[in-house]
Amino acid sequence: MGNRLPPGQFETEKWPILHQGDVYEFNEATWDFRLFGEVKEEISLSYEEIMKLPKTVSTVDMHCVTTWSKFATTFEGIAFRDLMKIVAINENVKYVKIYGYYNGDRFGYSANLPLDALLGDDALFVYRWKDQNHEWQDITPKHGYPLRFIPPATFYLWKGTKWASGIRFMKEDEAGFWEELGYSMTANPFKEERYR
Template identity: 85%
Template sequence: MGNHLPPGQFETENWPILHQGDIYEFDENTWNFTLFGEVKEEITLSYSDIMKLPKTISTIDMHCVTTWSKFGSTFEGIALRELVELVQLNEGVKYVKIYGYYNGDRYGYSANLPLEALLGDDALFIYRWKDIQRDWQDITPKHGYPLRLIPPASFYLWKGTKWASGIRFMKEDEEGFWEELGYSMTANPFKEERYR
């Protein structure tokens, strides 16, 4: 799908910053990441635990519901599948909710996604990036430092939770932050699934 502009989008070389609420201030001593929900045993990971996991580098196109698209950004992070491998899922898990900090609440933001679509190299919890204009650099706090999900290009970018704090595994789909406000549950930019 590289460099294929979805309908209603325009291309930008910048990575615009859009977010709700306060910018999370990272504190390694208090930050952690939880894998919970439909799992045999809940797991909580420290920042150092996360950073010891295998890394993936992938180039992923980004499409924002506010109509910008950015091609050719390369990210380094932990593939979501690496985190899935740390837990034993209950039978019938088909969805996840990716949580992130929102105004001090570690579970205040969330986005729902189908699990199967996230098991490739294009669903990454990223911490650094580069593009044609920029060499490798950490993502900024405004972009979600220390850990932010970049979803596959088949989802609008609001599904890419900033300041990620955990994954809840689910058997049934469930609305996240923007979905509760009327945004699409499936969010495919190529089908212009912006709102319900």
């Protein structure tokens, strides 16, 4: 599916900056990442602990609901599946909400996703990137530093939570930030699932 342009999209080599609310100011001393919800035991990881987890490098395509698509951006980060290895989830968990900072609230932003779609190399909590025009560099605060979720290309990019702060495991699907405002729950760009 690489380099396949979904309907209604145009290709760009730039990585446009779009965000809602204030840009989060990272403070390593107070930042942590929480795994909670339908789990046997909640886990909270410091920035140091997150950065000690195995790293994955993956090249992905990004598709924004505002109609731009950027092909072949390479990211380094922690694969969603590697976070799954450190938490014991309850039976019948089929969905997650990935949270991020929004105007000072660490759980103010969220995006809902089906769990089974996030177990490959293309679902990453990223901290640096490169492409054909850029060498490796940290993602900027406006792009979600210190940790941003990049979803598989089968989801519009609003599912890619900036300033990621945690994962809530769920048995039932539940609308996230943009979904509550009328955006699609499933958000497949190849089916133009932009709105409900």
